[in-house]
Amino acid sequence: xxxxxxxxxxxxxxxxxxxxxxxxxxxxxxxxxxxxxxxxxxxxxxxxxxxxxxxxxxxxxxxxxxxxxxxxxxxxxxxxxxxxxxxxxxxxxxxxxxxxxxxxxxxxxxxxxxxxxxxxxxxxxxxxxxxxxxxx
Amino acid sequence: xxxxxxxxxxxxxxxxxxxxxxxxxxxxxxxxxxxxxxxxxxxxxxxxxxxxxxxxxxxxxxxxxxxxxxxxxxxxxxxxxxxxxxxxxxxxxxxxxxxxxxxxxxxxxxxxxxxxxxxxxxxxxxxxxxxxxxxxxxxxxxxxxxxxxxxxxxxxxxxxxxxxxxxxxxxxxxxxxxxxxxxxxxxxxxxxxxxxxxxxxxxxxxxxxxxxxxxxxxxxxxxxxxxxxxxxxxxxxxxxxxxxxxxxxxxxxxxxxxxxxxxxxxxxxxxxxxxxxxxxxxxxxxxxxxxxxxxxxxxxxxxxxxxxxxxxxxxxxxxxxxxxxxxxxxxxxxxxxxxxxxxxxxxxxxxxxxxxxxxxxxxxxxxxxxxxxxxxxxxxxxxxxxxxxxxxxxxxxxxxxxxxxxxxxxxxxxxxxxxxxxxxxxxxxxxxxxxxxxxxxxxxxxxxxxxxxxxxxxxxxxxxxxxxxxxxxxxxxxxxxxxxxxxxxxxxxxxxxxxxxxxxxxxxxxxxxxxxxxxxxxxxxxxxxxxxxxxxxxxxxxxxxxxxxxxxxxxxxxxxxxxxxxxxxxxxxxxxxxxxxxxxxxxxxxxxxxxxxxxxxxxxxxxxxxxxxxxxxxxxxxxxxxxxxxxxxxxxxxxxxxxxxxxxxxxxxxxxxxxxxxxxxxxxxxxxxxxxxxxxxxxxxxxxxxxxxxxxxxxxxxxxxxxxxxxxxxxxxxxxxxxxxxxxxxxxxxxxxxxxxxxxxxxxxxxxxxxxxxxx
Numbered sequence: 001x002x003x004x005x006x007x008x009x010x011x012x013x014x015x016x017x018x019x020x021x022x023x024x025x026x027x028x029x030x031x032x033x034x035x036x037x038x039x040x041x042x043x044x045x046x047x048x049x050x051x052x053x054x055x056x057x058x059x060x061x062x063x064x065x066x067x068x069x070x071x072x073x074x075x076x077x078x079x080x081x082x083x084x085x086x087x088x089x090x091x092x093x094x095x096x097x098x099x100x101x102x103x104x105x106x107x108x109x110x111x112x113x114x115x116x117x118x119x120x121x122x123x124x125x126x127x128x129x130x131x132x133x134x135x136x
Numbered sequence: 137x138x139x140x141x142x143x144x145x146x147x148x149x150x151x152x153x154x155x156x157x158x159x160x161x162x163x164x165x166x167x168x169x170x171x172x173x174x175x176x177x178x179x180x181x182x183x184x185x186x187x188x189x190x191x192x193x194x195x196x197x198x199x200x201x202x203x204x205x206x207x208x209x210x211x212x213x214x215x216x217x218x219x220x221x222x223x224x225x226x227x228x229x230x231x232x233x234x235x236x237x238x239x240x241x242x243x244x245x246x247x248x249x250x251x252x253x254x255x256x257x258x259x260x261x262x263x264x265x266x267x268x269x270x271x272x273x274x275x276x277x278x279x280x281x282x283x284x285x286x287x288x289x290x291x292x293x294x295x296x297x298x299x300x301x302x303x304x305x306x307x308x309x310x311x312x313x314x315x316x317x318x319x320x321x322x323x324x325x326x327x328x329x330x331x332x333x334x335x336x337x338x339x340x341x342x343x344x345x346x347x348x349x350x351x352x353x354x355x356x357x358x359x360x361x362x363x364x365x366x367x368x369x370x371x372x373x374x375x376x377x378x379x380x381x382x383x384x385x386x387x388x389x390x391x392x393x394x395x396x397x398x399x400x401x402x403x404x405x406x407x408x409x410x411x412x413x414x415x416x417x418x419x420x421x422x423x424x425x426x427x428x429x430x431x432x433x434x435x436x437x438x439x440x441x442x443x444x445x446x447x448x449x450x451x452x453x454x455x456x457x458x459x460x461x462x463x464x465x466x467x468x469x470x471x472x473x474x475x476x477x478x479x480x481x482x483x484x485x486x487x488x489x490x491x492x493x494x495x496x497x498x499x500x501x502x503x504x505x506x507x508x509x510x511x512x513x514x515x516x517x518x519x520x521x522x523x524x525x526x527x528x529x530x531x532x533x534x535x536x537x538x539x540x541x542x543x544x545x546x547x548x549x550x551x552x553x554x555x556x557x558x559x560x561x562x563x564x565x566x567x568x569x570x571x572x573x574x575x576x577x578x579x580x581x582x583x584x585x586x587x588x589x590x591x592x593x594x595x596x597x598x599x600x601x602x603x604x605x606x607x608x609x610x611x612x613x614x615x616x617x618x619x620x621x622x623x624x625x626x627x628x629x630x631x632x633x634x635x636x637x638x639x640x641x642x643x644x645x646x647x648x649x650x651x652x653x654x655x656x657x658x659x660x661x662x663x664x665x666x667x668x669x670x671x672x673x674x675x676x677x678x679x680x681x682x683x684x685x686x687x688x689x690x691x692x693x694x695x696x697x698x699x700x701x702x703x704x705x706x707x708x709x710x711x712x713x714x715x716x717x718x719x720x721x722x723x724x725x726x727x728x729x730x731x732x733x734x735x736x737x738x739x740x741x742x743x744x745x746x747x748x749x750x751x752x753x754x755x756x757x758x759x760x761x762x763x764x765x766x767x768x769x770x771x772x773x774x775x776x777x778x779x780x781x782x783x784x785x786x787x788x789x790x791x792x793x794x795x796x797x798x799x800x801x802x803x804x805x806x807x808x809x810x811x812x813x814x815x816x817x818x819x820x821x822x823x824x825x826x827x828x829x830x831x832x833x834x835x836x837x838x839x840x841x842x843x844x845x846x847x848x849x850x851x852x853x854x855x856x857x858x859x860x861x862x863x864x865x866x867x868x869x870x871x872x873x874x875x876x877x878x879x880x881x882x883x884x885x886x887x888x889x890x891x892x893x894x895x896x
Contacts, residue, residue, distance in 0.1 A: 001729065002719045006828040008733050012759070014821020015740035017699060021692050021813040023804030026794050030743060030756050033786065037763055042828055044770065048836045049722045052771045055857040057849050064845030064857055069771030072841045075861035078778055079873045085782045086880035092793045093884040099797050100891045106804055107691050114689035 005045035012038035025095045025105040032091055036084030040077050047073025138187040140179050141203045144213070145256060145266070148176055148249030152242050159238035166228035167576050169241050173220035173248060180205075180213040185605055188258060188322060197261075198313070204258035204322055207605025211457065212255040212386055214602070215378040215464045220248050222580025226472050227370035229577035230479065240280060244374070247273035251379045255386055260309045260319040264302075267351070267383065271298045274380050278367040290363035293668065297360040298350050305347020311336045312344070321390065325612060328394035338400055344391065345404045352384025352438045355411040359665035362419075362431040369475025372427060376434045377468035382460065385441045389456065392445055393612025405446025406536065412439030414539045417546035421642070422653040426474045426484045426554055430467065433510075433550040436543050437463045440525060443536065445610065447528055453610040454617045455524035457603050462509060462521040462588070469506035469584040470554050473499055476577060477558055480570045486553050487647070493559030498572045498582065500559040505585030507555020509592070511548045511639065512632065517591040519632075526635075527628050541635050548639020549646060696816050703823040716826055717833035729769050736762045744817075747801040749794060757787050774858050 012034055019031025047070035055071035057064050064071075099105055102112075151172045159166045183205045190202035205213075227244065231237045250273055253266035272295070279291030313319045315336045331337045348354075353361040361381065365372060375381060388405065395401040416435030423429040437459070444456035476499050478484045481492060493500040505516075512522030522544065529540040572578060591598055604617045642649060686697075710716075725733070739758035746752045760783035767776040805813065844857055844865060854860035862870050 001725045002722045002832045003829060004725045004729065004733050006719070006825050006832055008736055009828050010821040010825025011737045012740050012821075013824040014817040015744050017820045018744045018813055018817035021696055021816065023692065023809075024800065024802075026749070026797060026799060027752070027803050029790075030752060033756055034740060034743065034759060037759055038824075040763065044767075044772070044775075045828060045832060047841070048832065049770065050836075050838065050841075052723070052769065054771045054773045055845070057845070057855040057857065059855065062846075062849040064848065068845070068857075070838070070841045071844055071857035071861055074772050074775050074858045075866060077772070077775055078858070078862060079869055081775070081778050081782055082873050083876050085786060086877045088786060089789060090880040090884050092789055093887050096793050096796065097887045097891045100895065105797060108804070110691060111689050114687070 001049045002045055005041055005049075009038050009041045009045065012041065023107050025098060025107060028107065029088070029091055029095055033084075033088050036080070036088060039084065040080050043077045043080055044073050137182050138184060138189065141183045141187050141189045141205055141256065142191075142201070144176055144179050144183070145203075145249055145253035147179070148172070148245060148252050152245045152249070155245050156238050156242035159241050163233070163237055166232075166237055166241060167225050169228065169245070170221045170224035172245060173217045173224055176248075176252070177214065177217035177221060180210065180217055183210075185210055190258065190320075193259075193262070198317075199261045199319055200259045201262060202258035202320060202322075203256045205256065206609045207602075207607070208386070208389060208457075208609035209255050211461065211602050211606040212378075212382070213252055215382075215461070216248060216251045216255065219374065219378040219464060219468045219580075219584070220244075222468065222472075222584060223370050223374045225576050226373070226475075226580045227368070229574055230370055230475060231368065236280070240277075240368070243273055243276045243280075244370070247277060247374070247379065251383065254383055258321050260313060260321060260324075262319075263321070263387070264306055264309055267305075267347075267387075268299060268302055270380060270383060271295060271302060271351075274298075274364070274371075274375060277371040277375070278364045280368055280371065281366070284366065287366040290360075290366040293360045294364050296672075297357060297668070301350030301357065302347050304343045308340050308343025308347065312340045315340065325391075325393045328397075328612075331394060332397065337398060341395060341398055341401050341404065344387070345401070345408070348384035348388045349408055349442075350384070352381050352388075352442065353412075353435055354384070354408045354438065354442055355415050358412060358415065358435050359668070361435060362428050365425075365427050365431050369427075369471060369478065372431070373468045373471035373475065376431065376471060377464040381434060381438055382464070385438060385445070385460070388442060388445050389610045392453075392610050396448065396612070402446045402448065405442050409439045409441070409443030409446060410536050410539050412436070412442065413543040414439075417539075417543045418653070420546050420550050421646070422650065422656070424486050424650065424654075426477070426486050426489070426558070427471070429486065429550055430470055430474060430554060433547060434463075434467060436546060437467070440540070440543060443540075444525065444528055447532065449528060450607070450611055450615045451524065452528040453607040453615065454603065455521065455528040456610060457606040458517070458521040458524055460606075461591075461598070461602070462517050465584045465588050465591075466506035466509045466518065469502055469581045469588075470510070472577070472581040473503040473506070474554060476573050476581075480568060480573065481558075481564070481566050482568045483566075486557065487650075488564060489558035490561040491559070491563030492570055494563070495570045496559070496572045498578050502578065502581035502585040503555040503559065505589055506581070507551040509585075509588035510551035510555070512544070512636065515589070515592050517588050517595070519592065520595060522632055522635075523628060526632050530628065530631060541631065541638075544632075544635035545639040545642060548636055549643045552640070552643040553646065696813070699820050700816060703820045706827055707823045710823070710826055710830060713830070717830045719829060719832040726769070729766065732762055732766045732769065736766065747803075749799040753787065753790055753794075756790075757783065760786065772858075774856070 016031045016035035016038055019034060020028050022028060022031070049069075051067040051069050053065070053068045055064060055068045055074065095105070098110065102110065104110070155169045155172065159169060185205055185207060187205045188202065189204075190200050193199050193201045224241065224244065227241060228237070231240055234240070247270060250266045250269035254263055254270060257263035257266060275291045275295040278294050279287050281287040309319070312324070315334045316324045316330060318324065331340075350357045364375060367375070392401075413436050416432050416437075416439055420429050420432035420436060423432055441456055441460060441463075444452045444459065474484060476496070477489060477492070480496065480499075481489060483489060509516040509518035512518045526540065526544070530537045599617055604615065607617055608614050688694075736759055739755045739762060743752050743755035743759065746755055760779065764776045764779035764783065767773075767779060844861055847865075848854055848857045848860045852860045852864040854864065
């Protein structure tokens with residue numbers, strides 16, 4: 001079972017990468033959601049499949065019966081699900097904001113921070129950027 | 137007073153802010169800054185030779201703050217502070233009214249402090265630190281006129297050559313320290329025997345020589361020195377006489393007792409020194425600019441000094457010491473005189489300057505005194521040094537005596553060009569009012585010129601007190617110098633005379649010789665100056681090319697590169713740690729789990745392959761809901777319910793937002809892009825799976841979950857262990873999770889508001 005989970009993790013991870021490398025931002029968003037799912041599987045698998053019964057203590061007992069699932073990774077995975085959701089929701093709004101501000105959803109056209117031609121488009125551009133009095 | 141010794145460099149350092157502050161406030165009294173070197177001069181005299189003061193610095197590394205005053209250090213320290221006083225006074229007049237005068241004098245003080253520290257240091261690492269500070273300070277001084285590109289280039293060149301090669305020297309020092317077991321100079325010099333057989337010795341010699349040769353402008357690293365002429369005249373005068381370039385020679389002399397039995401050491405010193413003398417002599421004759429001419433003559437002198445240190449006889453050490461002193465006196469004086477000419481007559485061109493003697497009699501006197509010393513005219517201290525140098529160098533076979541003869545003649549020519557011809561002959565035409573400068577600028581040059589004469593007439597003033605201890609320090613054993621006694625035999629006398637005669641003849645015919653020499657363009661690129669330029673340009677273009685390739689501005693490229701590097705690193709660790717592993721224990725998957733896993737994988741692949749928005753959303757939804765079902769089969773009831781809820785809300789949000797955006801079936805990638813991305817994805821997925829497989833193959837420690845299963849009911853009164861963990865055992869985690877959600881909400885709301893406002 002654990003090996004199966006690991007392979008599933010790899011598949012989801014790879015699919016997430018493929019989508020996140022797309023130029024279209026909505027696809028990047030879908031990739032991010034898949035990445036969250038992959039992470040949750042990894043967390044869950046990390047606690048091993050030591051049992052498949054829900055980790056509930058039977059009434060009258062004070063001890064979790066053998067054969068119950070590991071409760072700790074389930075609790076961590078729950079946290080992870082919620083945080084992945086929060087991140088996903090924020091990125092959804094971010095993608096919407098990008099579209100409203102720049103009117104593009106192409107990742108290659110998002111170059112506000114690094115406009116094409118910078119930092120060093122070539123010797124000619126560098127010479128043009130040099131203040132004139134500094135030239136020999 | 138031995139306890140004054142460590143205070144000398146410390147006080148010099150402490151004077152920097154005082155000078156900067158004081159001169160900035162009252163520029164008219166800038167000349168008072170000369171009191172600092174003057175006071176230090178007195179302190180140097182007050183410290184008895186042989187004093188050693190040491191404090192721990194980094195005891196774990198065997199590095200100490202140790203200073204030592206011996207003959208050589210004393211001579212250097214006196215030169216640094218004594219000539220420094222003249223330079224400070226001169227600089228205050230030379231840069232009078234300059235808005236940056238206070239900065240200039242402060243950097244000059246830093247330079248002096250670093251020089252003092254370097255010559256007084258008894259710990260090689262300490263010496264290296266001061267050594268590098270002199271490089272930095274000289275960078276600031278050479279580039280003082282930062283508005284000029286020429287200055288910036290020269291400063292950069294000096295810094296790169298001296299600091300770059302200085303790093304080689306650091307390697308040499310580390311090897312020497314490792315071989316000796318200590319960095320203390322006095323300990324190394326007291327017992328140099330360990331070097332004879334040590335495997336490191338050739339490396340130490342080569343590396344330390346490289347550093348010293350770069351600092352002292354030895355061939356082929358001489359090319360940076362004339363460029364440093366971009367600096368104001370006081371800097372050139374100081375750099376070329378008592379400081380900077382002398383530091384390399386100083387360290388060679390300092391270490392000579394340890395290495396003087398190494399053939400490699402002697403060969404390197406005499407070889408490089410000889411070539412330096414020759415190239416400097418030729419280049420000095422080509423030059424018209426008096427300042428550059430003096431710079432090349434410095435190269436000749438440095439070559440001479442290096443050669444002398446590399447010669448094996450006691451006489452050579454004495455010659456080196458006397459020449460070091462003589463050269464410092466006349467070179468500082470001549471540089472200052474040329475600075476005065478430049479300022480008052482408006483040119484440094486040897487072809488134009490003439491007949492200024494009547495208008496600037498005191499400048500002419502100072503230059504003449506120094507020039508006669510430089511030419512080695514009897515009666516001046518220069519003649520002793522010349523005889524000593526000639527005697528020391530002519531004892532050896534090979535080309536060196538010939539080179540030495542040529543170098544001596546060249547010195548005579550340069551002396552004549554700088555000290556005689558600008559002042560003699562018909563008065564030049566000048567629109568400037570060429571007069572003697574104020575006393576502040578004349579005091580230093582005149583005093584230095586007069587000292588050259590005084591020491592020449594009465595050599596006993598310096599013979600026993602200065603020259604002998606310094607020569608003994610170079611040799612590593614006591615020596616008799618007998619300065620001023622009849623040393624020269626007849627042959628030497630004739631040779632000296634011959635050099636003088638040749639020099640005078642060339643001097644008289646120089647106007648005809650110079651154009652021929654200047655026509656030899658190939659000399660311009662003598663030494664690796666072209667290689668330096670090429671290397672500098674290559675650094676620029678390589679970094680530009682790397683930047684263009686790495687920093688493309690493409691977010692997708694950044695993501696792909698990050699992933700490949702990260703997963704590649706993980707793969708390396710995996711392979712190094714024993715390769716692939718397969719978890720063996722645990723229950724086998726049941727049929728529903730197989731089916732769900734297949735469904736999830738299919739959904740993930742479909743999300744990549746499908747093109748329409750709705751179809752892709754459905755594929756992602758299948759993955760999400762399938763995960764919930766998978767959790768159910770693994771005993772994660774709460775997990776499953778949360779996943780169902782979150783997945784449902786996510787899908788609603790996705791549809792709500794994506795419906796407002798244009799969605800193209802094409803994801804913008806061409807076939808090549810897709811292949812590349814698929815390769816990255818497959819690689820990343822495979823490594824990720826392999827890493828998780830390796831993790832799962834390791835034994836698991838269930839102490840914590842076991843405890844949680846035991847403690848849930850008695851301590852937290854809860855039967856759902858997962859809930860207990862969330863709200864009790866790890867309640868702070870849950871609080872953090874809620875905070876994250878809240879922050880995401882706040883950020884999203886602010887973003888929406890901002891965009892809405894921007895649109896209005």
